Amino acid sequence: MSTWRDRIPTIGSIDLPPDPRALDGLGRNHSLETAIADLVDNSIDAGASHVLIRLVRVEGRLRALYVVDNGHGMPESRIDSAMTIGGQRAYSSNDLGKFGLGLKAASFSQARSLTVISQALGSTAVGRRWLLDENREGFLCDIIPTDFATDEFERQWRIDGMDTGTVIRWDNVTGFPATDNPARVEDFISRTANALQNHLGLVFHRIIDAGKISIEIDVEDIEAGAPGPRIPVTALNPFGYVRSGRAGYPKELSARLGDTDLRFRCHIWTGRSTLPQFKLPGGAEARQGIYFYRRDRLLQAGEGWHGIHASDRRLQLARVEVEIDDDIVRLFAMNPEKSKVNVGPEFTQLAEQAKADDGTTFHDYLEVAEHTFRESRKRSTERRKMAPLGKGIAxxxxxxxxxxxxxxxxxxxxxxxxxxxxxxxxxxxxxxxxxxxxxxxxxxxxxxxxxxxxxxxxxxxxxxxxxxxxxxxxxxxxxxxxxxxxxxxxxxxxxxxxxx
Ligand SMILES: Nc1ncnc2c1ncn2[C@@H]1O[C@H](COP(=O)(O)OP(=O)(O)OP(=O)(O)O)[C@@H](O)[C@H]1O
Ligand SMILES: [Mg+2]
Known part of the structure; x- marks a missing residue:
């Protein structure tokens, strides 16, 4: 018989600070869009009404990326904890922040240098910088002199109410094209702007539609003197159909969990929609399934049924909203990048028990969604052809x-x-x-x-x-x-x- 000692003996402690290279490993699941979404989260938490994402071009080459907001900013006394990895604060019930990691993980996933400049009410601008440097010893964060911080803060952002706010600057962005070739740079800019519009428009669609935040993208060509036109990010509501695909839908199914409810708001889209909010990045078929929201921010957009059902071409009209509020948060785990939700085993069971007031189950819902899809296919091939429309029609x-x-x-x-x-x-x-x-x-x-x-x-x-x-x-x-x-x-x- 082997022995078992419940208590593990120790004979002292040594200080083992993490190697600075550990920073390299942060945020590995990020893409440029998800990383920027993480910064926008912080702007929203800071009460900003405007966020500007700016690409800066110097002598034809992309050199830096800024995310600028007119939120409440940070005074000297806060900025150090903001730069601290895992520096959590007291969060309010509306805050999107949770881990104290977002800013750092998002930034280091995309850039070798992160500079934060911030101005709070009644303070001068303050600034800090983290540099991912092979030769760095320990976790030493650089302090930015006031005059540079003020100059950065007062650049031409064209944002209303910028008496307080925060400027995040990334240098040495790893994904930027290493060339000044105009065609390649232009192509990168348009692809990036497009990806940002899609991702941010989707993730923050409720917050944008509620008029709480406006997000814009622009490019500043330093030699040109003034920044270029601003591209707005418009809300991309995955439930924004003109008409429900089926009478009686959306339906709310709910299952009891202790003394709270887990609710599934089940929608059915109309077939063959060509609306961008139906197609979504990746295509409608890949975007069937559960849409998880936390505090009105979309964490995961479709991408399957989390064990309730297998993805199926015929279920592409089915999309379900689930709110992760604090009561049921233990059923889920979100990744620190806030781009994925993992569900626990209870979740599938609850989905199986869930019912609408009229008795509809999840299984019934999926069947109706599939039927709607099949009908819409059939109808479009059966419908009689008509002469096309010419002039006089918008x-x-x-x-x-x-x-x-x-x-x-x-x-x-x-x-x-x-x-x-x-x-x-x-x-x-x-x-x-x-x-x-x-x-x-x-x-x-x-x-x-x-x-x-x-x-x-x-x-x-x-x-x-x-x-x-x-x-x-x-x-x-x-x-x-x-x-x-x-x-x-x-x-x-x-x-x-x-x-x-
Ligand atoms: N744009 C901003 N305006 C004001 N304060 C900010 C801004 N960005 C970051 N901060 C401050 O820095 C802190 C750290 O941000 P970070 O994103 O790293 O963590 P978090 O938001 O607290 O949690 P999470 O890891 O979930 O994002 C924030 O809690 C906030 O106090
Ligand atoms: Mg954050």
């Missing part, structure tokens, strides 16, 4: 119609336009010219703006649906002629009565 409307109706590309497009008539008729079918003419006399007045040929979208869409078949075939048949009469009578009467 491009967005044409796209919306095209999503629903397969256009017959053999057929000439139909224009829907206004002109002066010698009669009181409401419309005229001109098959030769492929035009559906509308009587200018009944044209709805504009509200101040200039008249557009693409006006009256509702009227034109309805007429297209009703009258498109009158443009088919060689001749108008007797029934078609009768229909023209019928529509003419009714629409003219209706238009006249609107004029009174």
């Amino acid at each position: 491009p967005e409307l044409r796209k919306a119609i095209e999503r629903e109706i397969p256009f017959d590309m053999e057929s000439e497009p139909i224009d829907i336009r206004w002109k002066r008539f010698s009669s009181d008729d409401f419309f005229e079918i001109d098959r030769e010219q492929r035009s559906l003419w509308l009587n200018e006399k009944y044209r709805p007045p504009t509200r101040g703006e200039r008249r557009s040929v693409n006006d009256a979208p509702l009227l034109k869409a309805l007429l297209y649906l009703v009258a498109e078949e009158l443009f088919r075939g060689e001749y108008l048949g007797a029934r078609d002629k009768d229909n023209v009469e019928l529509y003419q009578e009714i629409l003219t009467a209706a238009a006249k009565s609107e004029q009174i």
